[in-house]
Amino acid sequence: MRDRRANPDALLESINAGNRGKLTVFLGAAAGVGKTYAMLEAAQELLQDGIDVVIGWVETHGRKETEKLTEGIPAIPPNRLTYRGKIFQEMNIDALLARKPAVALVDELAHTNIPGSRHTRRYQDIEELLAAGIHVYTTVNIQHVESLNDYVAKITGIVVKETVPDGFLLKANQIQIIDIPPEQLLQRLKEGKVYIPSQAREAMSKFFRQGNISALREMALRFTAQKVERQLETYMQANAINGPWPAGERVLVCVGPSPFSAQLIRTACRIANGLQTDWIAVNVETPKRFPSSERERDSLSKNLRLAEELGAEIVTVYGQDVAEEVLDIARKRNITQIVIGKPLYPRFQEWMRGSVVDKIIRHSDGISIHVIPGQPQQRERWPKEAAQEQKIDFMAYLAVFSMVALLTWIASWVNPMEDLASVVTSFLLPVLFSAVRWGPGPAIFAACAGVLAFDFFFVPPVMSFTVTDIRYLVTFLIFLLVALLTSAMAGRLKAQAENARQKENQTAALYALSREISAISDLAAILDSLTRKLAETFGAQVVLFLPNASGKLELQSESPVGALAFLDDNERAVLLWGFEHMQIAGRGTDTLGGAKALYYPILSGGSGVGVIGLRLERPDRYFQPDQRRLLEAFVGLAAIAINRIQLEETAKEARVLAESERLHTVLFNSLSHDLRTPLASIIGAVSGLLEQESLFSPDDKKALLQTIQQGANRMNRLVNNLLDMAKLESGIFQKNVQWCDMEDLIGVVIPRMAEPFQGRTVKTDISPGLPLVRADFGLLQQVLVNLTDNAMKYSYKDTPIEITVGRQMDTIEVSVCNEGPAIPEQDVERIFDKFYRLSSPGQVSGTGLGLAICKGIVEAHGGKIWAKNRADGKVCVSFCLPLEEKVPVDVPKGAMEADDE
Structure with missing residues (x-):
C-alpha cells in the first residue's frame, strides 16, 4: 500500500504562507472592466470593519465614480523622480514599509518603474511588501501575464511589453475575476468612461474588437480556473485527501511504446476537447516494462510527441507497478477520467503477466475508466522497417549448439547414468549464458537443444527419442519451463543492465561536463x-x-x-x-x-x-x-x-572601474592636499625671498630656504611613492641586488629622516655581528624610510621611535616601533592594502601607499612583512629578509655609499 499521509512539502508551503502577507489579485480581461473600482469597493468594506487600509498607488484615470471611492482611505504620498528632465511620480515603498498597514492598495501590477526606483517592476515592490507581512490588493489585465503574451499578440496584433511572471500570480492567495459582457465594455468605451473619445475610437478599431474581448475573457477565466485547480491540489495533498474530487474534469491517458498507444492518445484528446479540460499523457517505466530495444524507444518517442502536439502534458514516472503509479498520479492531480488500452494478449499470457487494466479498475475509487480494446490487426504490430532491422545471428545459434554438444560429450565421458539430475541441471548453463549474451532467441534454442540431447543420449532407451517412463516427460516439461523463465529473466536483466548503463553514462557525462566547465x-x-x-x-x-x-x-x-x-x-x-x-x-x-x-x-x-x-x-x-x-x-x-x-567579466569591469574611481579620488585628494600644502609653502617662501629680500635677515632667509627644502622633499616622497606603486603593479620593477650591511642601512636612513622626525628621539638596537643581506640597498632604504615616516605619523607627540635589527634563525628581522593607538585586529592585515589608511590622533597626510610599497619590495626580495600590537602598548611594523648560505666576510662600503648617492 502507498503512503497516504499528508504531503510534507504542501504542509510546509501552507505554514510558510502564514509568515508573509496575502496577495489578492483583481484580474480582468481588458482595461475598463472595473478592476480598480472593485478593489476600492473591497477596501471600503475593510475600512468599515476597522481594518487599517492604505492606498499605496491607485490610478483612477480621471473617472469620477472611481475617485469617489478613494475618499476616506489614507494615501501614502508618492515619490517624485526626475528622469530625462521630466518629473515622474512613483509609489513610495519605503513610506509604506514604515507605515506598515494591514492592507495596501497597489494598482497596475504590470507597471514598469521609472529608472532610479528601488525595483525595476512594480510586482517586485509588492513582493517586498508581502515579505514584510503586509497584505496587498492589486489589479492586472490578462494580456500582462507572461506565458500568454504570444497568444495575446496573435489575437490582438499588439505586443504587450509590460508583463508579470506567471509564478508571481500563481502564488497569489486569491484571484478575483472581474468580468462584464463585451457589449457593456464597448458601451463604456463609447461613453468615454475608459479613454478620452479620440483614444476610445482608435482602441475600438484595433484592440477592443468584440472578438478580441471574447478571446481575452476566455483566457482570463481559464487562468483563474487553473489557479483554483492548483489550490485544490495543494489542499488535498496537505490534508492527505485521496482524490478525485469532482470539482472539474481532468483526463489521463496511459502511453507506452506500443503502436496501439496512438489510438489511445487520440481518444483521450477527443474526450478532453469535449469536456473543455486539460489532459495528461503518462508513461510508466518499471523493471518489467520499459523500452529495451531501439525500435521501442523510437515508438515511445513518437507517441509522446504526438500527445505533446495534441496539447497534453507529458509525465514520465519510474516505479515497480504500473497500476499503482497511474492511480497515484491520478489522485495527486485530481484526475476524474483515465483512458487505458487493453491489448489482445492470449488468456494464459494475461494470466501470467497480470492485468493492469483490472487492477486499475478495482482500485479506481470513483475515477471513470475508459478501456479501449485493441483491434486484432493492432496486436503489437511494429513498423516494417523496424522489424527488418532484426537480423538473425547464426553465429550465436552455432555457438549455442556447440555448447550443448560439448556438455553432452562431457556428461557421456564421465558416465553419470546413475545421477541424471546433475546432467539435466548442467543443460541450464547454455540457456543462461545465451540469454545474457545473445537474448531470448538463442536461449530458447538452447533449452530445446538441451531437452533433445538429454532425451537422446541419457534417457533410456538411449540413442532414441522414445520415452518409456512418463516421469521423464514431466522432467522435460519442467526443464523447458525453467529454461524459458530463466532465459526471460536473464534477458530482462540484461536489458535493465543496459538501460542502467546508458543512464549511468548520461549522468557521468553530465557530471563530468559540470566539473569541467566549473573549473x-x-x-x-x-x-x-x-x-x-x-x-x-x-x-x-x-x-x-x-x-x-x-x-x-x-x-x-x-x-x-x-x-x-x-x-x-x-x-x-x-x-x-x-x-x-x-x-x-x-x-x-x-x-x-x-x-x-x-x-x-x-x-x-x-x-x-x-x-x-x-x-x-x-x-x-x-x-x-x-x-x-x-x-x-x-x-x-x-x-x-x-x-x-x-557575470565575471561584468564584475571584473566593475572592479576595474571601482579601483579606477578610487585611484582618481585618492590622487585628487593628494593633489588637493598633500601636494598643494607643500607647494603653497614653497611658493610663499620663494615669493618672500624674491619680492622682499631686503627685509629678511640671514637667519630668516635660511628658515625660508629650509621650508622650501622640506616642502620639496615632501613632494618628492609623495611622487616617488606613486611611481613605485605604478612600477610594482606594471611588473617593470627591477632590483639591483648586492651585499648590504643593515647597520650601514640604518646609518643612511636616519640622517635622511632628520627633517620629518622634527626633533623626535630615535632609538636603535642593532645586534652585533649581523651577516650581510643580499638585496637592493636603495629599495631597502625606501622600505625603512616609509616605515619610519609611518611610525612618526601614527604615534603620540614627543614619543620616541624605535628601530630594532636582529637575526632570527635564517633571516634578518627589522622592526620599527612607536607609541600610539593600537591597530584594530580587523585592520592588522588590511593596512598593507593600497590606499588604506587608519584614523590618527591628528591630521595625517599621505595617499595610503607607503606600506603597500613596503610589502611589494619586501616580498620581491623573498621576505615577509607584518604588523603587531605589543603588550607594552607599542605598535610595531616588522619585516624579515632571507639570508644566503654563503655570506662574504667583507664587502667594500663604497659600493653601498655610491648607491645611496
Whole structure:
C-alpha cells in the first residue's frame, strides 16, 4: 500500500504562507472592466470593519465614480523622480514599509518603474511588501501575464511589453475575476468612461474588437480556473485527501511504446476537447516494462510527441507497478477520467503477466475508466522497417549448439547414468549464458537443444527419442519451463543492465561536463568542451552559435570538425527562428519539424544568449524523451556557464572601474592636499625671498630656504611613492641586488629622516655581528624610510621611535616601533592594502601607499612583512629578509655609499 499521509512539502508551503502577507489579485480581461473600482469597493468594506487600509498607488484615470471611492482611505504620498528632465511620480515603498498597514492598495501590477526606483517592476515592490507581512490588493489585465503574451499578440496584433511572471500570480492567495459582457465594455468605451473619445475610437478599431474581448475573457477565466485547480491540489495533498474530487474534469491517458498507444492518445484528446479540460499523457517505466530495444524507444518517442502536439502534458514516472503509479498520479492531480488500452494478449499470457487494466479498475475509487480494446490487426504490430532491422545471428545459434554438444560429450565421458539430475541441471548453463549474451532467441534454442540431447543420449532407451517412463516427460516439461523463465529473466536483466548503463553514462557525462566547465574561466574552452561532450553523448554533429556585439549569430564551436557542413540555408533559417523566438525547433518538434537537426536555444535570465544545433548520425532517428531531458540539462549547464563568464567579466569591469574611481579620488585628494600644502609653502617662501629680500635677515632667509627644502622633499616622497606603486603593479620593477650591511642601512636612513622626525628621539638596537643581506640597498632604504615616516605619523607627540635589527634563525628581522593607538585586529592585515589608511590622533597626510610599497619590495626580495600590537602598548611594523648560505666576510662600503648617492 502507498503512503497516504499528508504531503510534507504542501504542509510546509501552507505554514510558510502564514509568515508573509496575502496577495489578492483583481484580474480582468481588458482595461475598463472595473478592476480598480472593485478593489476600492473591497477596501471600503475593510475600512468599515476597522481594518487599517492604505492606498499605496491607485490610478483612477480621471473617472469620477472611481475617485469617489478613494475618499476616506489614507494615501501614502508618492515619490517624485526626475528622469530625462521630466518629473515622474512613483509609489513610495519605503513610506509604506514604515507605515506598515494591514492592507495596501497597489494598482497596475504590470507597471514598469521609472529608472532610479528601488525595483525595476512594480510586482517586485509588492513582493517586498508581502515579505514584510503586509497584505496587498492589486489589479492586472490578462494580456500582462507572461506565458500568454504570444497568444495575446496573435489575437490582438499588439505586443504587450509590460508583463508579470506567471509564478508571481500563481502564488497569489486569491484571484478575483472581474468580468462584464463585451457589449457593456464597448458601451463604456463609447461613453468615454475608459479613454478620452479620440483614444476610445482608435482602441475600438484595433484592440477592443468584440472578438478580441471574447478571446481575452476566455483566457482570463481559464487562468483563474487553473489557479483554483492548483489550490485544490495543494489542499488535498496537505490534508492527505485521496482524490478525485469532482470539482472539474481532468483526463489521463496511459502511453507506452506500443503502436496501439496512438489510438489511445487520440481518444483521450477527443474526450478532453469535449469536456473543455486539460489532459495528461503518462508513461510508466518499471523493471518489467520499459523500452529495451531501439525500435521501442523510437515508438515511445513518437507517441509522446504526438500527445505533446495534441496539447497534453507529458509525465514520465519510474516505479515497480504500473497500476499503482497511474492511480497515484491520478489522485495527486485530481484526475476524474483515465483512458487505458487493453491489448489482445492470449488468456494464459494475461494470466501470467497480470492485468493492469483490472487492477486499475478495482482500485479506481470513483475515477471513470475508459478501456479501449485493441483491434486484432493492432496486436503489437511494429513498423516494417523496424522489424527488418532484426537480423538473425547464426553465429550465436552455432555457438549455442556447440555448447550443448560439448556438455553432452562431457556428461557421456564421465558416465553419470546413475545421477541424471546433475546432467539435466548442467543443460541450464547454455540457456543462461545465451540469454545474457545473445537474448531470448538463442536461449530458447538452447533449452530445446538441451531437452533433445538429454532425451537422446541419457534417457533410456538411449540413442532414441522414445520415452518409456512418463516421469521423464514431466522432467522435460519442467526443464523447458525453467529454461524459458530463466532465459526471460536473464534477458530482462540484461536489458535493465543496459538501460542502467546508458543512464549511468548520461549522468557521468553530465557530471563530468559540470566539473569541467566549473573549473574553466575561458568561454571558448567551455563551449568547446560542451560541444564535444554533446557529440560524444548523443552521437551527433553539434554546432553552437552565440550573438556577436551587433546581435548577429556567429559560430563559436563545432564537434566534430566539419560538423558545420550540414547547415545549409534552410537549416540556418530554422536555427535563427529558434533563437529569435526562444523556442525549440527543428527535427522531432512541431515547429519546422522537417529540418535535419534539432535546435535548442540557450536561455539565461529570460533572454536568448545562444543556440545549439544537433544532427543525429542516422537521419531516420529522433531524440528520445530521456535524451531530450538530458539535452535540456546540458543546455541548462551551458546557460549557467555562459552567464557565469559574463557575470565575471561584468564584475571584473566593475572592479576595474571601482579601483579606477578610487585611484582618481585618492590622487585628487593628494593633489588637493598633500601636494598643494607643500607647494603653497614653497611658493610663499620663494615669493618672500624674491619680492622682499631686503627685509629678511640671514637667519630668516635660511628658515625660508629650509621650508622650501622640506616642502620639496615632501613632494618628492609623495611622487616617488606613486611611481613605485605604478612600477610594482606594471611588473617593470627591477632590483639591483648586492651585499648590504643593515647597520650601514640604518646609518643612511636616519640622517635622511632628520627633517620629518622634527626633533623626535630615535632609538636603535642593532645586534652585533649581523651577516650581510643580499638585496637592493636603495629599495631597502625606501622600505625603512616609509616605515619610519609611518611610525612618526601614527604615534603620540614627543614619543620616541624605535628601530630594532636582529637575526632570527635564517633571516634578518627589522622592526620599527612607536607609541600610539593600537591597530584594530580587523585592520592588522588590511593596512598593507593600497590606499588604506587608519584614523590618527591628528591630521595625517599621505595617499595610503607607503606600506603597500613596503610589502611589494619586501616580498620581491623573498621576505615577509607584518604588523603587531605589543603588550607594552607599542605598535610595531616588522619585516624579515632571507639570508644566503654563503655570506662574504667583507664587502667594500663604497659600493653601498655610491648607491645611496
